[in-house]
Amino acid sequence: MNYSRILGTGSYLPKKMVTNDELSKTVDTTDEWIATRTGIRARYVSNQEETSSYMGYHASLRAVEAAGLSVNDIDMIIVATTTPDKGLPNTACLLQERLGVTHIPAFDITAACAGFLYALSIADQYLRGGIIKTILVVGVDVLTAVTNWEDRSTCVLFGDGAGAVVLQVTDKPGILSTHLHADGRQKDSLTIPTWLPGQRKDDEPAYIHMDGRAVFRFAVKALGQVVEEALAANNMPQSAIDWLIPHQANLRIITALAEKLKLPLDKVVVTVDRHANTSAASVPMALDEAVRDGRIQRGQTLLLEAIGGGFVWGAALIIY
Ligand code: UT7
Numbered sequence: 001m002n003y004s005r006i007l008g009t010g011s012y013l014p015k016k017m018v019t020n021d022e023l024s025k026t027v028d029t030t031d032e033w034i035a036t037r038t039g040i041r042a043r044y045v046s047n048q049e050e051t052s053s054y055m056g057y058h059a060s061l062r063a064v065e066a067a068g069l070s071v072n073d074i075d076m077i078i079v080a081t082t083t084p085d086k087g088l089p090n091t092a093c094l095l096q097e098r099l100g101v102t103h104i105p106a107f108d109i110t111a112a113c114a115g116f117l118y119a120l121s122i123a124d125q126y127l128r129g130g131i132i133k134t135i136l137v138v139g140v141d142v143l144t145a146v147t148n149w150e151d152r153s154t155c156v157l158f159g160d161g162a163g164a165v166v167l168q169v170t171d172k173p174g175i176l177s178t179h180l181h182a183d184g185r186q187k188d189s190l191t192i193p194t195w196l197p198g199q200r201k202d203d204e205p206a207y208i209h210m211d212g213r214a215v216f217r218f219a220v221k222a223l224g225q226v227v228e229e230a231l232a233a234n235n236m237p238q239s240a241i242d243w244l245i246p247h248q249a250n251l252r253i254i255t256a257l258a259e260k261l262k263l264p265l266d267k268v269v270v271t272v273d274r275h276a277n278t279s280a281a282s283v284p285m286a287l288d289e290a291v292r293d294g295r296i297q298r299g300q301t302l303l304l305e306a307i308g309g310g311f312v313w314g315a316a317l318i319i320y
Contacts, residue, residue, distance in 0.1 A: 004127035004135075004167045005174030006320060007069065009288040010062025012055045012162045013275070014046040020156070029152045039251025043159030043276035045144045051085040053094035055162035055281075056140040060099060062288075063136065063164035071099045074166070075132045077106040078123055080115025080280040082309075083142045084108060087196070095138065112190070112308025113247050114180075115139055115280035116163070120304075120316055121178035127169040138164045141279035146192050148207040157249070158208070159276035163284025173319045177233050179226050180314040189214045190309035210309075219249070219307045220256050226315040227261060227305055234317055238262055240301050243290065247306035248272035248282040257305070269295070279308065296320055 019042045020031035034040050046055065056079060064071055077099075079092040086094070092106035111118040116139030123135040140162035149155050167175075189211045194200045223246075231238060238261045246254045248271050258268050269290040271282070278285060283306050290296045300320050307313035 001171065002128045002130055002169050003172060003174040004124045005170040005172065006165050006318065007168050008063045008065065008067025008166045009284065009291045010059045010064070010066060010164045011285040011288040012058040012062070014044040014050045014055070014160050016045050016047065017042050018045050023156060027150065027152045027155060029156055034156045037252070038157060039272050040156065040276045041273045044161060046142050046160040050142070050160065052079070052081045052083055052091045052140045052142055052162070053085045053098060055160070056091065056095045056138040056164065057098040059140070059162035059164040060095065060136055060138055063166045067166040069134065069166060071101050073134050074099070074101055074136045075104055076123070076126065076135045077104065078119040078135065078137050079108045080111060080119040080137070080139045081108055081141055082110055082112050082115065082279060083145055091140070111312040112310055113249065113277070113279045113282065114306040114308045114312040114314050116283045117178065117304065117306050117314035117316060118180060118312065120165070120175070121180055121314065123167050124175045124178055127167060130169065134166065134168045136164060136166055138162060139280035139284045141281050143208065143277070143279050146206055146208050148205070151207070153212060154208055154210055157277050159278050161275060161278040161281040161285050163281045163288055165284055165287070176317040176319060177230060178314065178316045179229050179233070181222065181226060182310050182312045184310065186218060186311040189218065189311070216250065216253065218311060219253050222307055222311065222313045223253070223257050223305050224260050226313055227257065227303060230303065230315040230317045236301070236317065241303045242267065242300035243296055243302050244268045245283055245286050245290070245302055245304045248275060248286060249277045282306070
């Protein structure tokens, strides 16, 4: 039986870090409010050069190196992003060109903060099917580019970054299962209402809008259900999870889920305090951090989950 195995992970954070205290000089907020409500203390903000393809490129090089492979071993590139460099071509093609592997398929998928889970699931199907041997999956976003820096209800929440994994087909258990969901009825709760310039009224900028309370309520419920679904599909008790690698939007949501799974917080990878919400990058960046600092070991069981605007959400159970 075929499985997809994570061979290597990598990530990239922009050079510039902005603390809550720095933000509170330009917008009516405080470190205390942000930290208490969200757990966020700082975020990284990309510069003009640090686009999705640029950050994805650096994260990918690190993942390929960690996998012990060369870029020429990659057979397909999937990029999850809501903030592509350009309308056309897709960010995966720009990344493919940067990597110098201009003979392999490369495409983007858009599923907001759940984008990495969606991309991972697609890659898993190709690998399990034996169609392709090695896939590079990247989660990357520059949400600060679509942030209204005068809106304190959103601008304190987001940061930029990229995470990447190299997956390869194997006969030993790797990704056990992935579980994806969507509910378009919630389309107005978290949205960038306009995108193409021609759609904008009076050049209204394309900024992110969020009904924070509605997202919070839905997230706690949906993530609780999808992690239960993942465990049930594998006949696995909660106690089998070595590491929860959650989407990093709000420490209160992460804590609620850990409590539901009866997992102590030291079994949960948390980066939201330093990275804030990096959308599609949040799960692969957290994964990479815990792999590189030695917390996550080969053979351990990982539970990944994420939810984003749509709503779209998902989970994956993985033997690392
Ligand atoms: O990535 C997709 C997933 N996204 C999420 O999971 C986000 C989910 N939602 C949340 O994390 C929380 O709802 C927020 C952190 C966004 C907001 O926390 P909240 O406890 O729901 O606060 P609230 O929106 O109900 O606002 C409470 C108060 C309001 O003042 P009044 O009306 O009570 O006087 C806001 O105006 O806090 C005020 N407020 C702020 N105050 C200081 C809102 N933003 C700020 C701010 N600084 N940055």
